[in-house]
Amino acid sequence: GLRPKMAQLAGEKANGFLGFLVTPKFIKEVWGPNLAAGTQKAGRKRKDVETAALVLCSVSNDRKEALRRARINVGLYACYPVVEIVVNHMGLQEERAAVLQALMTEGPAAMERVVPDALVKAFAIAGTPDECREQYQAYKEVLDHVVLHTPYVPPIAQADSEDAFRNAVKTFGRH
Numbered sequence: 001g002l003r004p005k006m007a008q009l010a011g012e013k014a015n016g017f018l019g020f021l022v023t024p025k026f027i028k029e030v031w032g033p034n035l036a037a038g039t040q041k042a043g044r045k046r047k048d049v050e051t052a053a054l055v056l057c058s059v060s061n062d063r064k065e066a067l068r069r070a071r072i073n074v075g076l077y078a079c080y081p082v083v084e085i086v087v088n089h090m091g092l093q094e095e096r097a098a099v100l101q102a103l104m105t106e107g108p109a110a111m112e113r114v115v116p117d118a119l120v121k122a123f124a125i126a127g128t129p130d131e132c133r134e135q136y137q138a139y140k141e142v143l144d145h146v147v148l149h150t151p152y153v154p155p156i157a158q159a160d161s162e163d164a165f166r167n168a169v170k171t172f173g174r175h
Contacts, residue, residue, distance in 0.1 A: 004030060004034040007031050007035045008034045008035070008038035008041070009038060011035040011037060011039040011046075011049055012038040012039070012042040013038075013042070014049055015050065016049060016051070017049055018051075018054070018147075019052075020053060020083075021056075021078070021080075022086055023086065023122050025090065027051070027139075027142040028142055030085075050144045051142075051145070052144060052146070052147055053143055053146065054147045055146055055147065056073050056123065056124040056126070056148075056149060056151060057125040057136075057148035057164075057168050058070035058124060058127075058150065058164050059128070059129055059170075061128060061167075063127050063131070065160075066127050066132075066167075067126050067127065068112050069150075069151040069160060069161075070120050070124040070126035071111055071112050071115040072112050072156050073124070073151040073156070074115055074123045075114065075115035076103070076108060078096050078099055078100075078119055078123065079099060079100045086123075092118060095119050098114060098116075099111070099114055099119065111155075112155075125139070125148070133171060133172070148168055150164040150168055151164055
C-alpha cells in the first residue's frame with residue numbers, strides 16, 4: 001500500500017504493511033501518522049503492525065554504473081500512476097513529467113539519459129557499497145524491514161542485473 005487510507009486500514013486490521021517506491025520522508029510524514037491513526041482507532045499499538053518496503057538498490061564499485069542502472073528502474077517506476085502520491089509529496093512532479101514524456105516519445109531506452117539525480121536520490125539506494133550502506137540507514141530508521149531489490153527492467157541487461165544482485169549481497173549480506 002501507498003495511500004493514507006491503506007495505511008489506516010493496515011493499522012486497524014493488519015499484522016503488517018508493505019509498500020514500494022517510498023522514501024523515508026514519505027514514511028515519516030504520511031505512512032507513519034496514518035498507520036498510527038489506524039492503530040489508535042482500533043485500540044491497538046503501533047508495534048502491532050510491522051512495516052516493510054521494497055527499496056530499489058543498485059550497488060557497484062563503479063558509481064556511474066550503479067546510478068545508470070538505478071536511473072532506468074527508478075524512471076520506469078516513477079511513471080506508474082499509483083506512485084504519483086509519493087512523487088507529489090517529494091515535490092518531484094516536474095521531474096516525473098519530463099521522464100513520463102520521454103518514456104512516451106522515446107521508450108525505455110531514454111531512462112538512463114533523462115532521469116535526474118533528484119529522482120534517483122529520492123527513490124533508490126544507489127552508488128558504491130559505502131554510499132549504499134549509508135543510504136540504507138535512513139530506511140532502517142523508519143521501517144521494521146527493508147526489502148532490497150536490484151534493478152532489472154529493460155534495457156538493463158540480465159548480466160547487469162545479476163551483477164547488481166551479487167554486489168547487493170556482498171554489501172548487505174550477513175557474513
